[in-house]
Amino acid sequence: MKEIVHITEAFGGGVLSMLTQLSNRAAAAGVGVTILHSIRPETPNNFASLFHPAVKLVYVSMFREVSVKKDWTSMWELVRKLKECNPSVVHLHSSKAGVLGRAAARVAAPRARVFYSPHGLAFLRRDVSAAKQFAYLSFERIAARMGGTIVACSKSEQHEIETQMRTRNTEMIENGVNVLEIPSRLEKDGREVVVGMSGRASFQKNHEAFVQLATDLRNSTTQFLWIGGNLDELPGQTASDSVVCSGWVTRERALALTSGLDIYVQTSRWEGMPIALIEAQVAGIPAVVTDVVGNRDVVLHGQTGFVATTHEDMQKYIAMLRDDPILRARMGETAKRTASRRFSMEAIFRKWLSVYEFGSDRYLKEPVESNEFESYEPTSESQY
Template sequence: MRQKIVHVTEALGGGVLHCVALLANRQAAAGDEVLVLHSMRQDTPPAAKLNELFDPRVRREVVDMRTSIGVHDIVSVFRLLIALLRERPDIVHLHSSKAAAVGRIAARLLGITARTIYSPHGFAFLKEDISPRKIRLFLLVERMLHATGGHIVACSKSELRYARMLLLRAERTSLVENAVKLDEFRSGAHRTAGERVVVCTSARVTYQKAPWRFTRLAQQLSSSPAARFVWFGDGESEAIERWIDRDTVQVSGWIPAAELRRRLSQCDIFVLPSLWEGMPIALIEAQAAGLPAVASRIVGNRDVIVHGVTGFLANDDEELERYTRQLIDDAALRQRMGAAASAHARSRFGDTQLFRSYVGVYRRLLTPMQDRRLPAVTHALSHEVLK
């Protein structure tokens, strides 16, 4: 039996966009009816680009949901309520904090919280660019909304621990780790002996990604002729001018996903000095491409890197420099860690595993209802699980 699945997200950009598109496309290919309700933010690609990313069978509609908190949220709840009443979905899958707040209120009003899933992709109360007062407010809101019902699906083990420790409803939490399409990545020996070591990162230039730390690292290490530093991604011109030293860091600007994968294959080391994460897709992509990584020891990063095996986790800037320098100076170590990173990613972060894990979560939520309504019908998704 084909299911109707509605994904709701305010933040259709970056890692959230990657995860929503990956899952929605697999669901549509499996025969489900899929709708994505989303907002248009500054980091959301234009409609033409979204059309390229999503399977033609996936419908998309724009529902205004703003990041800021205000009276406009009441309008957003009403608009989402109307959309859900019209669609009558079997599953409502909410992505990111704002969509989860608006969506869970609408789901509660409709009495469908038992079939509502929330994927945080990084809890808002873990941000480091907000005041302690806002952190307490966001945590309180998360607790209150989770108490109304619904199921949280964390994208990393660390995020799951926070959900169970702080939200006090461990029985309504699950883990489905982020993933990438592994067949799009090739790994192996990337560079020719004697060439300069290329140290890269991949992200939008924002406060969360701590671009000043990457710049400082480049300034400390690029004086040696052995290395050069590249930032794959774009950002606001003001942010780039403020945090990036173009004399030591080359900024690529926005590049298509396929081109990014090609350029990763020409690099040697991946560095991600973020301040907070959910479970960074960029880091998973780098590991899948066979790059040893050096990353800040935070939620998400520590769930991807096996310290000392596939890369290094740094507690501070001093360790970030030391580990990066160690990889620059030791080609054998780079190759050994890169091979381990590729093998680890391929065994753990594939899109088939993500899809089947969500199939299991959806089935657990739908089974009681199906047992009452259609006991003789097997859900179409269950066939995918049994493959």
């Protein structure tokens, strides 16, 4: 029996979304799966129920911030757990696991094939100093020398890896979603246009820019909706007049609210490849996004939405889509058609099995495009 061990400290958000998809499908296809994970504030309380019963969930104490003492202890705990699992594949998710996991795998599983998915490169973070950015980059360069294959989730991320980390041992497999569970954009009568974004309030997501767009563009027929956010998290005194907030919502509710949007906005300062944006495109919603890694890879500029390099460009593109229902419909149809094919998790999963070298034909004799073990309802914060 083949055995995959996933390791992640970042047990929430897009990492959790991809882990449930990959793990549940592999388990349903007869592959042994163990997840060595820590807990973050955004980890949903019901995380165990999100996984196929055959997936083994094992807690390992890991911490997001750098601490020599804590990281050393975490690394040796990973060594012990890996020796118990005896994996043929070790798949690491996000930066902390990428460093600790490669060191642990060299000691405990030297014959295993090791893969590292950054899910957003830490040295691209803009909420830390230049010194910390350089430190994160240095850690990535050192870890890359310990072996393994780095798997980027977008062409832009792969470019950053190869040029900044100075390694060519890379693959590129985009993020995927279960297309069948995403409701299509609602057809509406009337002139009202709903512009929205989904996710938690954070420096990365740049919700301040969303509030500013709403302040500048909102009128009697244009509504701005923040899915998953609360009003007290928004900056400024005018936010309550410009933005409607859904508050905490389940994943199912977040998808339903997204289907009611006419334009999706992603104001991120940096990304890996955002799942919420992919879901909006699959739903058939044109998007206006910032020109950063991940965003620019999902949206086909001028075809499924617009990629904006400045705040003024975002205003212009949103206004263009708001005022032209024919353009919105055309771009939405193109988004749905291309994204549903490109980001189908069934195709993405086959690519992963091929990279793992398990042989996709052998393990996919029966279809696994099923919601039985894939449907789950984390908070919108934990998903996005």
